Amino acid sequence: MAIKRREFLGHMALGSAVLTMPAFLQGCGVQNATAVSQATPENPFMTWFGVDQATAARVMSELTARGADASDLYFQHSRSNSLRLEDGIVSSASSGIQQGVGLRVVIGEQTGYAFTEDLTMPSMLAAARTASAIASGSAVAAPQAFNPQGTGDLYTTTVPWSDVGIDQKLPVLKFVEEKAKAMDPAIDKVAVYWSDADERVMIATLDGKLVTDHRPMTRLTVVVTAKRDGEVQTGYSNIAAREEFDWYSEERILTMVKEAVDRTMIQFEAIRPPAGEMPVILASGASGILLHEAIGHGMEADFNRKGTSIYSDMIGKKVAEPFVTVVDQASIPRERGALNYDDEGNKAGRTVMVENGILKSYLHDQISAKQYGLGPTGSGRRQSYKYSPMPRMSCTFMEDGPHTKEEIIAAVDHGIICETYTNGQVQIGAGDYTFYVKNGWLVEKGKITAPIKDVNIIGNGPESLKRITMVANDARLDTGGWTCGKNGQSVPVSQGIPTVLVSNMTVGGENVS
Amino acid sequence: MSADLQNRAAQAVEMAKAAGADDAWATASQGRDVEFEFRDGSLEKVKDTTSRSLDIQIYADDRYSNHQTTDLSPDRLEGFIAEAVAITRALEPDEHRQLTPAELFSGRPTDDLDLVDSAVADISRDQRLAWCESLDRVATDHERVISATAGVYDGTLNSASASSNGFVGSHAQTYCWYGSNITLRDEGEKRASGGWYAGGQHVDALPAPSDVARIGLDRALARLGSEKGPTVKTAMLVDAQAAGSLIGRLLRPATARSVQQGQSFWTDLVGTRAFSEKLTIVDDPLIPRGFGSRHFDSEGISASYLPIIENGVVRNLYVDTYYGRKAGMKPTTGSASNRVIGLGDHTLAALLKEVGNGVYVTSWLGGNADSTTGDFSLGLRGHMIENGEIGRPVGEMNVTGNLKDLFSQLELVGNDVHPYSQTLSPSLVFGGVDFSGA
Numbered sequence: 001m002a003i004k005r006r007e008f009l010g011h012m013a014l015g016s017a018v019l020t021m022p023a024f025l026q027g028c029g030v031q032n033a034t035a036v037s038q039a040t041p042e043n044p045f046m047t048w049f050g051v052d053q054a055t056a057a058r059v060m061s062e063l064t065a066r067g068a069d070a071s072d073l074y075f076q077h078s079r080s081n082s083l084r085l086e087d088g089i090v091s092s093a094s095s096g097i098q099q100g101v102g103l104r105v106v107i108g109e110q111t112g113y114a115f116t117e118d119l120t121m122p123s124m125l126a127a128a129r130t131a132s133a134i135a136s137g138s139a140v141a142a143p144q145a146f147n148p149q150g151t152g153d154l155y156t157t158t159v160p161w162s163d164v165g166i167d168q169k170l171p172v173l174k175f176v177e178e179k180a181k182a183m184d185p186a187i188d189k190v191a192v193y194w195s196d197a198d199e200r201v202m203i204a205t206l207d208g209k210l211v212t213d214h215r216p217m218t219r220l221t222v223v224v225t226a227k228r229d230g231e232v233q234t235g236y237s238n239i240a241a242r243e244e245f246d247w248y249s250e251e252r253i254l255t256m257v258k259e260a261v262d263r264t265m266i267q268f269e270a271i272r273p274p275a276g277e278m279p280v281i282l283a284s285g286a287s288g289i290l291l292h293e294a295i296g297h298g299m300e301a302d303f304n305r306k307g308t309s310i311y312s313d314m315i316g317k318k319v320a321e322p323f324v325t326v327v328d329q330a331s332i333p334r335e336r337g338a339l340n341y342d343d344e345g346n347k348a349g350r351t352v353m354v355e356n357g358i359l360k361s362y363l364h365d366q367i368s369a370k371q372y373g374l375g376p377t378g379s380g381r382r383q384s385y386k387y388s389p390m391p392r393m394s395c396t397f398m399e400d401g402p403h404t405k406e407e408i409i410a411a412v413d414h415g416i417i418c419e420t421y422t423n424g425q426v427q428i429g430a431g432d433y434t435f436y437v438k439n440g441w442l443v444e445k446g447k448i449t450a451p452i453k454d455v456n457i458i459g460n461g462p463e464s465l466k467r468i469t470m471v472a473n474d475a476r477l478d479t480g481g482w483t484c485g486k487n488g489q490s491v492p493v494s495q496g497i498p499t500v501l502v503s504n505m506t507v508g509g510e511n512v513s
Numbered sequence: 514m515s516a517d518l519q520n521r522a523a524q525a526v527e528m529a530k531a532a533g534a535d536d537a538w539a540t541a542s543q544g545r546d547v548e549f550e551f552r553d554g555s556l557e558k559v560k561d562t563t564s565r566s567l568d569i570q571i572y573a574d575d576r577y578s579n580h581q582t583t584d585l586s587p588d589r590l591e592g593f594i595a596e597a598v599a600i601t602r603a604l605e606p607d608e609h610r611q612l613t614p615a616e617l618f619s620g621r622p623t624d625d626l627d628l629v630d631s632a633v634a635d636i637s638r639d640q641r642l643a644w645c646e647s648l649d650r651v652a653t654d655h656e657r658v659i660s661a662t663a664g665v666y667d668g669t670l671n672s673a674s675a676s677s678n679g680f681v682g683s684h685a686q687t688y689c690w691y692g693s694n695i696t697l698r699d700e701g702e703k704r705a706s707g708g709w710y711a712g713g714q715h716v717d718a719l720p721a722p723s724d725v726a727r728i729g730l731d732r733a734l735a736r737l738g739s740e741k742g743p744t745v746k747t748a749m750l751v752d753a754q755a756a757g758s759l760i761g762r763l764l765r766p767a768t769a770r771s772v773q774q775g776q777s778f779w780t781d782l783v784g785t786r787a788f789s790e791k792l793t794i795v796d797d798p799l800i801p802r803g804f805g806s807r808h809f810d811s812e813g814i815s816a817s818y819l820p821i822i823e824n825g826v827v828r829n830l831y832v833d834t835y836y837g838r839k840a841g842m843k844p845t846t847g848s849a850s851n852r853v854i855g856l857g858d859h860t861l862a863a864l865l866k867e868v869g870n871g872v873y874v875t876s877w878l879g880g881n882a883d884s885t886t887g888d889f890s891l892g893l894r895g896h897m898i899e900n901g902e903i904g905r906p907v908g909e910m911n912v913t914g915n916l917k918d919l920f921s922q923l924e925l926v927g928n929d930v931h932p933y934s935q936t937l938s939p940s941l942v943f944g945g946v947d948f949s950g951a
Contacts, residue, residue: 091577091604117564117584133638166600232775275949308660312704429703430699430705432878436881458879506741506911509890
C-alpha cells in the first residue's frame, strides 16, 4: 500500500493549518543516499524526455483548447536521499524519485487540474484534455515558443547532492552520535537522521514564460534519550537549509548536538507551569512560530478572497504597536523557505504584511492577485506536481524593535519564556491559534527561576498582535527544519523573530486549584 | 489491473536479484483520484489524476535500504534498482535487518472485506455536480454564511506486492467522501467555522448530501459567540470524533520501535493494569468495509485480531519484524488497522447528565504529547456542560496532563461511535482534568 490512503483530514480541515517539525519520533519516512550516481542532467526534461519548446507548446495548446485566463505546466524531478543511525549503526537508507508534470487551467476563480508521471506526448495530451474539461469556451492562442527567464542565485551549489556518496555522509552521522554520547554520561541512546534532495522544476506559462529552478535541500536531526535514576527523557535538535555538503561544518554540527543534549537534560529538572493567563516572552528565533500562526496563515489571500479569514476586512488598519513590522520574504539566500521563483513561475520576493503596526499586504497567488487587481507577490506554492498552487509563506519574520532582551525579562513579574517548539496550528476564521512549547523558563519578579516543559499556548491572532508590548533588537531566523501543512499540502518554511513580550496569553499548565 | 501490478512488482524483485541483492520486497501501486470543489454556487476546482509508483526494499550482505520512484520506464527502472543495491552495500551491516520470514505469511485470511464498490469508477461529472449543489444548497442556508465550500473526493487504490521469499499479495479499495466547510459572520471581525464529511468505500452507504451539509452547518452555528473558557479542574467529556484523535495520541508510542528506542511511556506495561478498567482497545483488521481493513500488513504479516488493552490491562504492542527482533518481542504488526474501542452503555445525552458540570470537547487545536513521558497539552474547542446540558461555546483553552494518568481517570464510555474513521471510538468522560483559560 505504497500510495498512502488519502489524507482526508487535510481536506476536511479547510480553514485550519498546521506547522510541524519532522515526525522522526514516530518513524522517519524521508529518503536516502547515493553511492554510485546516475548523474542528473541540469534539465532532465529536455535530456531524458525530449520535452522541448515545441512539445510544451503542443501540450499547452491542448490544455487551453476550451479557454483559459491562465495556465501552466509544472515539470518536476526530485531525487531525495536519507540515512538513519540508531543503536550505533547506520543500517537504513532510503531514496526516492518523484517525477511528473502538473497541468493547470484557470478561468476566473475556477481551476482544472491533472498530472501525469508518464512524460510521453499521448499521456501529457490526455492529462491536458482532463484538466481543460473545467472550461467550456473557445480556444485561446497558446504561445508557440517560451521565453526563458534568468535562473536565480539564492541557492546555487557547486556540488549537487547526486554527486555526494554515502561514504561522505556516513561519517557525519557517526560524528554526531559520538559527540552526543560524550556530552553527558546520562545519554542512553542517540538517533541521527540525514536527508538531502535535489529538486528541479521547469514551469511553462500561458503568457510565454519558461522558468527553471534547481532547489537543493538538506536536513540533519539528532534525537537524544537520557536516563537518570530510572527516569527517561527525550529531546532533539535539527538544522536545515537549501545547502550543499560543505555547509556541515564541525562547529555547526556541534552547536546542534549541544542544543539537543541541553534540551534533554534540562527536562529532568523542568516543571509544568501553573495554568492560566500570563505574560509570555518569546525567545528570539524559533518563536517566529507566533507570526506563522497568529498572522501568516490568516494573511494568505485565498482565505481572504473567500472572506473566511479574520483579517479579511482589515487591510490598512492598525493591528499592532508602531514598532511591529512583519515580513514574508522568499529572497533570503539558502534558507529552508527560500525560493528564486514561486511554483507559478513568478519571481519570489519580499512582502511586508505588517508595517509599523499597520496591516499592509496579503500573500497572493495569481488567482487572488487578479481578483484584488494587484501584482502577484510570488507566494503561489505547491507540494509537488500532484497539486495546484495556493498562497503560502516562505521565510516569515519580525524586524528588530526598540527594546532589549534584558529589559523584557526585567519587565515581567510572573510569566514564562518560550524557547523551543514542536508544532503549531491556527483556526483561520476565529483567529485562534496554538503552539506547543517543548522547553522554556519560568520568570518571577524579573528573574528566570526554573525550567518548564511540555505546555501548549493558545491565543487569538489579532488580540495577540495588539498585546505585543515590547520587541527587542536581536532578531534572527531559526535554522530548524520547519514544514507547513495546509489543505493537505506540505512545503518547507523558515521563521524568525527578535525577543518579544506578549502581555497576555493562555498557558497550558497543571496545579489548577 | 491487479495482474499488471503483480507482474511489475515481481519484475522489480527479479531486477534487484539480478543486480546482486540477496532478497527484495517490491510493491507496485496505482491510483485514480477525482476531486470536485464547489464554492458559493459554482464549481471552483476539478482535479482528476492517475498516479503510480514502485517501492522496493533491498537486502544485501545483512544490509537494508528502501526506495521509491514514479519513473517506471523500464531502462531507467533497471538503473534505479541497480543503484539501490549499490546504496545498500555502502551501509553498515545489521543482523536484525531481514526480509519478513515466510512463516508470518501463512494463515492469511480470505474474508470478503467488501472494500471495493464498482460504482465508484462510474461516478459521473453530473453526479458529482449534483452532490455539490445539494451540499451547497443546505450549507449556505443561513443569513450568517460568508462562504461555504463543498467537496466531493472519490477514487480507487490498487497495489500488489512480491518478495524473493515467495510473498504474493494485492490490495484494492475504492473510496467516496463528501461534505462541506462553512464560515459564518460572528462578532466583530471574527468568523465562526465548522464542517462535516461522510465517506466510505461504498457510494450507496453514504448519507444524503443534504444531511451531511446540515450537520456541517449546525457544527458551524454551534461555534457562534464562542468565548475563552475558564481555568478550572473539572470533568472532560470528549465527543466521539475528538476521542479518536486522543486515542491516536495514546497509542502512538505503543510500538516496539518506541520502546526499543527508549522513547515510550508504554515500556514494561504489557501484562499490567495501566489504565482504567473501562478502557478496551482492539486492533481488528477484518471488519467488513473498515477504513483500515486488510488481509496482510505492509510487511506481509497475515492479519489477525490483536487486543491492545483489555479492561485497562495492556495485552499487546504494535511490533514489526525489525524492532521486534531488536527488542526480543514476537512480531504482531507494525502498523495499525482498525482500532476498535470497547463501548459503554451511555448515550451522549446520558453522559452529559452523568457529568453534570464540566467541559465538552468537540475538536482539538494543536498541542502535542511527549511519547517518552506521556506529558501532553492540547488546545481545544467545545462547550461548557451546565446542569447536564450542553452550554455556552468555549475555545482558546488548553487541557494539560499526562496521557497515562488521563486514561486511568477514564470514568465513562459512550455507545455513540464516530463511523468515518480508522479509529472507532465513542464519546469518553475523564475525571479531574486541568484546563487553562481565562
